[in-house]
Structures are given as structure tokens and as C-alpha cells.
Amino acid sequence: xxxxNFLIFSIILTIAAAFPAAGQKPxxxxxxxTRKPAPAETIPGRKWWKEAVVYQIYPxxxxxxxxxxxxxxxxxxxxxxxxxxxxxxxxxxxxIFASPNDDNGYDISDYRAIMKEFGTMKDFxxxxxxxxxxxxxxxxxxxxxxxxxxxxxxxxxxxxxxxxYRDYYHWWPAEKGTPPKRVSFFDENGDGWRYDAPTNSYYxxxxxxxxxxxxxxxPKVRQxxxxxxxxxxxxxxxxxxxxxxxxxxxDPSYPPIPAEFGGDWGKFYGSGPRRHEYIQEMNREVLSxxxxxxxxxxxxxxxxxHNFVDADRKELNMIYHFEGVGLGYLPNxxxxxxxxxxxxxxxxxxxxxxxASFAEKGWNTVYLGNHDxxxxxxxxxxxxxxxxxxxxxxxxxxxxxxxxxxxxxxxxELGMSNIKFDRIxxxxxxxxxxxxxxxxxxGGDLRQFLESxxxxxxxxxxxxxxxxxxxxxxxxxxxxxxxxxxxxKTINVAAEEKNANSPLNYFRRLARFRKxxxxxxxxxxxxxxxxxxxxxxxxxELDGRKLLVLLNFKDREASAxxxxxxxxxxVLFGNYPNFSKDGRLKPYQAVILELSK
Ligand code: NOJ
Ligand code: CA
Numbered sequence: 001x002x003x004x005n006f007l008i009f010s011i012i013l014t015i016a017a018a019f020p021a022a023g024q025k026p027x028x029x030x031x032x033x034t035r036k037p038a039p040a041e042t043i044p045g046r047k048w049w050k051e052a053v054v055y056q057i058y059p060x061x062x063x064x065x066x067x068x069x070x071x072x073x074x075x076x077x078x079x080x081x082x083x084x085x086x087x088x089x090x091x092x093x094x095x096i097f098a099s100p101n102d103d104n105g106y107d108i109s110d111y112r113a114i115m116k117e118f119g120t121m122k123d124f125x126x127x128x129x130x131x132x133x134x135x136x137x138x139x140x141x142x143x144x145x146x147x148x149x150x151x152x153x154x155x156x157x158x159x160x161x162x163x164x165y166r167d168y169y170h171w172w173p174a175e176k177g178t179p180p181k182r183v184s185f186f187d188e189n190g191d192g193w194r195y196d197a198p199t200n201s202y203y204x205x206x207x208x209x210x211x212x213x214x215x216x217x218x219p220k221v222r223q224x225x226x227x228x229x230x231x232x233x234x235x236x237x238x239x240x241x242x243x244x245x246x247x248x249x250x251d252p253s254y255p256p257i258p259a260e261f262g263g264d265w266g267k268f269y270g271s272g273p274r275r276h277e278y279i280q281e282m283n284r285e286v287l288s289x290x291x292x293x294x295x296x297x298x299x300x301x302x303x304x305x306h307n308f309v310d311a312d313r314k315e316l317n318m319i320y321h322f323e324g325v326g327l328g329y330l331p332n333x334x335x336x337x338x339x340x341x342x343x344x345x346x347x348x349x350x351x352x353x354x355x356a357s358f359a360e361k362g363w364n365t366v367y368l369g370n371h372d373x374x375x376x377x378x379x380x381x382x383x384x385x386x387x388x389x390x391x392x393x394x395x396x397x398x399x400x401x402x403x404x405x406x407x408x409x410x411x412x413e414l415g416m417s418n419i420k421f422d423r424i425x426x427x428x429x430x431x432x433x434x435x436x437x438x439x440x441x442x443g444g445d446l447r448q449f450l451e452s453x454x455x456x457x458x459x460x461x462x463x464x465x466x467x468x469x470x471x472x473x474x475x476x477x478x479x480x481x482x483x484x485x486x487x488x489k490t491i492n493v494a495a496e497e498k499n500a501n502s503p504l505n506y507f508r509r510l511a512r513f514r515k516x517x518x519x520x521x522x523x524x525x526x527x528x529x530x531x532x533x534x535x536x537x538x539x540x541e542l543d544g545r546k547l548l549v550l551l552n553f554k555d556r557e558a559s560a561x562x563x564x565x566x567x568x569x570x571v572l573f574g575n576y577p578n579f580s581k582d583g584r585l586k587p588y589q590a591v592i593l594e595l596s597k
Contacts, residue, residue, distance in 0.1 A: 022046040029238055029291045043522050043542075049239070049293035049317055050363055051521050052089035053400065053511050054139070054407045058371045059093055059118055060104060061464045062410060064476035071464070071475070073119035073127050080127075082493065084134040086413065087511035090293070091131060092139040092241050094371055096124070100150050102210035103186070103430050104371075104462075105141075106243060107148035111228045128236055137238035139293060144225045145247045146211040153224075154212050161199050167218045170204035170250060180254045183265045184208070188434040189441070204254075206247060206269060208430055216248045216278055229286045239293035242316070246270035246298040246308070248278055263332075270300050276307055279315040293317050295365065295407075302357045309362040318405060320365045323350045325373050334435045335456035336448060344533050344553050347380075352527045352538075355403055359524075364404035368395055368412075374460040375418045376409070380553075381588065383417035387555055388491075390588040392503040393575035394551055397590035400514045401540065401549045403525045411465055413507040414496055418460035419485045424450065428482050429459045468494035506575065513573055519545045534558035535585060539595070546595045547572065552585035559583045569593040 063075030073096065076083075083091060095105030098113040105115060114124050131138050147154060156165035161173075172179035172193060179202050182192030186208040193202040194209045204213045214221050229240065249272030261268045279296075287294060296308055299322040308319050327350065328342030329335050351366070358364040369376035377383050381391030392415030399406045421427060424436045432453055439449050454460075459482060466488040467474030473488035485491075496502035514520045523542035529535065536551040537560040548569065552558045560583065567581045573592040585591070 022048045022051050029233060029236060031289055031291050043518060046522075047317075047363075048137075049090070050405060051515065052137070052293075052405055053087070053514065054090045054092055054405060055083065055086060055088040055410060056092045056370055056407055057083075057094070057410045058462055059096055060481065061462050061475070063465065063467070064478065064480075067476060067478040068117065069476050069478040069481045070117045072117065073114070073123040077123070077127050077130055080130045080134060080136075083131075084136065085508065087508050087515070088136070088408070089515075090137045090139055090238065092295075092407070093141065095141045095143055097143075100148055100210065102148070102208050106143050107146070107150075107208070107211045108143050109148040109150040110152070111147075112231055125235070132236065137293075139239040139241055139295070140232060140237055141243060142225075142229070142240040142245075143243040144214060145244045146205065146207060146213045149210045149212055153214075157212075158196050158198055158203070161201070167215055168221050169212050170215050170252070170254075171199070172202040172204070172254070174200045174202065179204075180256050182206070182254070185266075186211075186430050186434050188437045190438055204250070206244075208434070213250070214248075215250075215252075217250065217252055217274070222278060222281065226282060226286045229282070233286070233290045233292060237292070239295070242294065242296045244269075244298070245279070245296040245316075246272075246275055246300050246304070248272065249274040266299055270298065270304070276313070276315060279308065280313065283314045283316075287316075288314065295320065302354065306357070306362055311362070318363055318365045320367060320407065321354060323354070325368065325379075328379075329456070334439070334449065335452055337452045337455050344536060345531060347553075348527060348530065348536050351402065352525075352530075355525045358404075364402070365407060366399055366402040366404040367407035367409070368399060369409035369461055370407065371409070371462060372458050373409075374456055374458070375416055376412055377415055378418035378420075378460065379455060382555055384555075387588055388415050388417065389501075389503055390575050390586075390590075391555075393506045394553070394588045394590040396503065396507050396510060397549065397573070397575065397592070398536070398551055400510045401520050401538075401547075401592065403521070403523065403540070408507075409461065411461070413504050414466060414491055414493065415503040416461075416463075416466060416485065416491060417487065418454065418457075419463050419483060420454035421457070421459070421483075422450070426483060427453075427457065427459050429457065429462070432457050432459060466492040468492050510573065517547075518542060519547055523547070528562050529560045532558075532560050535560040537562055544597065546597075548593045548595055550583075550585060550589070550591050550593070552587065552589045555587045557587065558585055560585075564595055566593065568596045570596070 060071045062071040063079050064071050065074035096118050097108045098110035099105045099108050099115050114121055128138055153165050153168045156163050157169045179193045183190055184192040195202050205211050206213055247269045257268045294316040296316045296319040298319040305319050308316050327346055328338050330338050354364055368380055376395050377392050381395050427433055439446055463482055464475035464480050464484045469489045472480050473484045496504035519540050519542040523540035526539045528537040534554040535558050538549050540547045566583045571579050572594050575590045576586055579591045
């Protein structure tokens with residue numbers, strides 16, 4: 001076999017013709033305009049957002065068009081053809097709204113304006129039109145658990161206790177004493193309440209002190225959010241990713257954290273009494289009126305995940321969980337790496353359980369990287385030069401062969417890796433900086449923290465995108481807001497375009513292959529050889545077809561006990577030119593096989 005690529009190509013072409021996408025990009029996303037289903041759509045429950053590959057762009061780091069060192073909307077416009085060439089269907093942009101950038105846009109000061117550094121509303125309209133012209137849908141980021149303290153609502157709210165905006169936020173009058181304990185994920189002293197002198201009160205902030213929590217108990221706040229959603233949907237935006245959406249409801253008596261939570265603040269915050277009621281209201285009043293997709297960032301357990309996405313409950317389409325990406329850290333730590341590492345059996349267990357949980361109802365998602373996670377290559381594969389390319393392709397194979405909508409993070413298609421800063425001064429992320437301060441203050445182990453941050457820190461995945469081998473990887477002609485990974489000279493788009501077997505071209509082919517093979521989207525998933533600590537093996541089955549995916553997660557040869565006769569199996573896809581029919585896999589080898597009937 002010279003290469004599996006030719007074979008793949010012809011299969012794609014044949015099957016693509018027989019499997020038109022579930023829903024062409026509507027020119028206007030108002031529900032009444034949804035077209036009639038095509039006769040070929042025989043799979044029950046088909047939806048365009050189930051079949052989509054989502055490509056996440058961190059706008060700050062994608063492409064700087066004006067030399068100020070910060071990526072911007074015009075930069076994305078310049079690169080639309082590149083984005084299109086990937087074969088993805090949906091782009092999710094991290095927040096692009098007006099913001100003082102305490103948390104890189106997750107602190108919004110005006111929900112209807114574009115962040116100055118990113119451009120103008122005219123740029124946005126051009127970007128959206130450019131995406132739609134290319135058949136790509138655009139999903140924005142709704143950050144409505146909190147706003148910026150520089151939002152007009154908060155500026156008003158803090159002025160006086162009888163200001164009309166007072167109840168837009170959560171306040172605790174100081175004469176009642178110190179408020180009941182709430183922790184903050186980002187505050188430099190960890191306190192979730194911040195004293196505000198003008199009204200002698202504390203305000204609540206689950207994240208930084210510049211991110212006060214909005215008071216969803218106030219119906220006016222909810223109406224403001226709904227109206228803002230309508231504003232963007234009426235422009236033609238195709239959906240929202242919803243930031244910490246499970247945190248929106250709070251018991252306004254602020255009770256102490258109940259013992260049953262065992263001090264797990266995230267879980268407690270995610271259990272607010274009226275969270276589902278509010279999402280249902282949002283669905284009724286806004287979401288149900290448009291053909292859009294919604295994805296909640298909600299680190300909840302499986303049961304509650306179902307409550308968010310069960311179509312009968314009319315809330316959201318999907319959520320993403322944290323069980324997988326949380327493996328390998330010491331429990332309740334600031335992402336301190338567990339010296340024992342992570343076990344493939346645990347990894348398989350997580351993804352298999354979540355698959356099973358959505359087998360009958362709801363729909364699953366899968367991701368290994370995003371702006372809150374390090375680079376997937378460093379964390380789950382190997383960034384050692386000899387394994388970088390194959391292990392990057394292995395992870396891509398995992399993501400694109402699960403029964404779930406894949407959320408694929410920009411730069412992972414190149415096999416970008418963690419920058420691994422040595423010094424705290426290099427970090428720009430409030431999480432790293434404030435955790436460092438907290439550990440220092442507590443006299444903790446700073447060396448251990450910095451070592452762990454080389455693997456775990458969010459800035460690892462926020463470094464500028466690597467376009468070519470010119471200065472600053474072609475990202476900016478100025479000084480980049482965050483250092484460029486020095487490996488850009490070899491790892492960049494220009495170099496990978498030239499190489500048919502690069503991770504970039506592998507991703508492109510596999511994204512198209514998934515689309516053309518509904519078995520990879522909708523087919524039943526079954527784990528094979530569960531106890532194997534080296535190989536993750538599973539089958540996908542639909543309409544009489546049965547594919548076997550073999551993924552060797554180790555840097556040495558391994559094989560799986562699949563029970564299938566692999567000598568008769570047909571190789572459909574793989575990250576090595578050859579697959580040994582005795583089932584022996586090379587280091588980080590990934591292969592997709594068609595099992596004969
Ligand atoms: C989750 C976002 O993904 C993260 O980047 C942000 O810091 C927090 N929510 C707060 O908005
Ligand atoms: Ca710029």
C-alpha cells in the first residue's frame with residue numbers, strides 16, 4: 001500500500017454524494033425560513049449542529065491586521081479562505097465584545113459593541129457575511145453570569161442602594177456583618193465578595209473582582225440578556241457558547257455551602273435552584289425562535305447535563321463537561337500535576353461513560369483543547385520532536401471519530417505545543433498570575449506550581465497562531481501581546497501546506513472523511529479491550545457498516561485484543577503509511593478500519 005490517502009479520497013467522494021449535510025446554511029436564521037428536509041435524510045434526529053466540526057478561534061491570537069500585537073476581526077477576515085480550507089462547519093469565537101480585558105474579554109463592558117482592539121461593528125458584519133458566503137456558521141460567546149465592573153449597569157449599581165440598577169448585581173450590606181463565605185476562582189486573595197465603599201456593601205464575584213456576578217433573579221436582567229441575544233441573532237449569528245451557564249442562579253439568602261458538596265465550590269455554584277427555569281425561559285423567549293445552536297459550558301455531572309440538553313426540556317443543544325480534561329491533576333489543587341500521571345483506562349472510561357449517557361437522548365460533545373486548557377498535544381500526546389506529528393494526528397483521529405460534536409481548537413491542526421514559560425513574568429493570564437500570588441502569600445510551593453503550569457496553564461494555548469517562518473510567525477508586524485512559541489520556525493501553516501502528510505492536511509482530510517461517513521457521526525460506539533493501558537479501541541456501527549478505530553496512546557509499539565480478524569479488515573484512514581495486519585501498532589499509531597461483514 002503506497003499510501004492510504006488515495007483510497008480515502010475516493011471513498012470520500014463516493015459517500016459525500018450520497019450524504020448531503022443536514023441543513024444548508026440559511027441566509028437568515030429565523031426559524032420560519034428553515035428549509036424542508038431532503039429525502040436523503042433518513043437518520044432520525046439529524047441536526048446540522050450534530051454533524052458539524054466546530055473550529056474555535058481565540059481572536060486575540062489568530063491574526064493581527066494592524067500591527068498593534070493583538071489579533072483582530074480584520075485578521076480573521078484575511079484568513080477566511082484558510083478557515084474554509086479546513087473543511088470545518090462552524091467557527092466559535094471567544095468574546096469579541098467591548099471589554100477592559102481583565103480576563104481577555106470574559107469581562108464585558110458593552111454586550112452590543114465590538115472590543116476596540118478587535119475592530120468595529122462594520123468589521124463584524126463583514127466577517128459574518130464572509131463566513132456565510134463560504135457556508136460557515138458563526139457562534140459567539142455569551143458571558144452573562146457576570147459582566148465587567150466597567151459595564152454601565154455596574155457603574156450605576158454601585159452608586160447608591162436605590163439606584164435603578166442596584167438589583168442587577170448581588171450585594172450584601174456591610175451592616176449585616178461579613179457575608180457568608182463565597183470563594184472566587186481568580187481573585188488574588190480568593191474571596192468571592194468585594195467590599196465597595198460608596199454604598200458600604202460587598203458585591204459578589206465568582207471570578208475576578210472586575211467580573212461582578214449579574215443577578216439573574218431580577219427579571220429585568222434576564223430581559224436585558226434576551227434582548228441582547230435577539231440583537232445578535234437578528235444580525236444572523238448562528239449560535240452561542242454560554243460561559244459558566246450553570247452558575248447563573250443563586251439563592252439570594254446566600255446560605256453557607258451545604259456539607260454534601262464537600263467543599264466543592266464549582267459544584268455548589270452549578271447547582272443554583274432556578275438555573276433550569278431560567279434557561280427554559282431563555283429558550284421560550286429567544287432560542288426557540290431561531291435555527292441556532294447552543295452549547296453550555298457547564299462542568300456538571302451526567303444527570304444534570306441531561307437536564308440541560310434533553311430536547312424535551314427545551315433548554316440547550318449541548319454542553320461540554322470537564323471530566324476528561326480534569327484527569328491527571330491532584331484533586332482540589334490549582335492544576336498541580338499528579339506525579340503518577342493519568343491512566344488511559346481512566347481516559348477511556350470517562351469518554352465511554354459520557355457516550356453511553358447520551359446514547360438514547362441528548363447529544364454529546366468532545367474536545368481536548370481550548371483557551372482554558374493547555375495545548376492538547378503536550379497534555380495528551382507528546383510534543384517530543386519525534387512524536388509530535390504522529391501524536392497530534394492520533395488526537396485528531398480521536399476527536400473526529402467520537403459520537404459527539406467535536407470542538408477543535410485553532411492551532412491544534414498544526415500540532416502546536418505548550419510554550420512552557422519558566423517565569424511568572426511571562427504569563428498574561430489572570431488565573432496564573434493570581435494563583436501565583438495566592439500560593440506565594442500562603443507560603444506554598446511556587447516551584448511546583450510553575451512546573452505544573454508548564455503543562456497546565458491557559459497561556460500555553462493562547463500563544464499566537466503560527467502562520468509562517470517570518471518574524472513573530474507572521475502573526476503580527478508589531479510586538480505580540482503574548483510571546484510566540486519559538487518552534488514557529490518549523491511548525492507553521494506555510495510549511496505544513498507544502499507537506500501532504502502534515503498534521504494540517506491530515507486534519508483537513510479527516511474532517512471531510514467524517515462528514516462523508518455518517519457512521520462516524522451517528523454510529524453506535526462500543527469500547528473494545530477496555531483494560532488495555534496503551535490502546536484505545538472502539539467500533540462505530542451504522543446501517544450495516546462497522547468501523548474499528550485503533551489508537552495507540554503510547555510512544556512504543558502496542559496491540560489491542562479486539563477479537564476481530566484484522567487480516568480481512570480494510571484500512572480507511574491512518575497516520576502511518578502502513579498498518580500491520582497482525583494488529584501491532586506503531587508508537588502513537590491511529591487507524592480506522594472497515595470490518596468486513
Ligand atoms: C470560562 C471561560 O472559558 C474562561 O476563559 C473564563 O475565564 C471564565 N469562564 C470566566 O468567564
Ligand atoms: Ca490588531
